[in-house]
Amino acid sequence: MIETVEQFELAEQAVSKLKRFLVAARRTHAPEAYTALSAPVLREIQERERDLLVYLSGQQSDSRST
Numbered sequence: 158m159i160e161t162v163e164q165f166e167l168a169e170q171a172v173s174k175l176k177r178f179l180v181a182a183r184r185t186h187a188p189e190a191y192t193a194l195s196a197p198v199l200r201e202i203q204e205r206e207r208d209l210l211v212y213l214s215g216q217q218s219d220s221r222s223t
Contacts, residue, residue, distance in 0.1 A: 159212040172205050 159165050179195055186194060 175202050194219050
């Protein structure tokens, strides 16, 4: 969960790094290998981007309300 601007910036950097990794992997892997490699990375990107959007929206997650 992102709670500070610093955490937000680190999460943005991590997403960017994962995306650059996938771009490089597309160039060097066969389509079947890339699909297998990219699936968990894409899920991680989705989760981190969701966290970024939650932070930007100002909404709190359910876990913070307990």
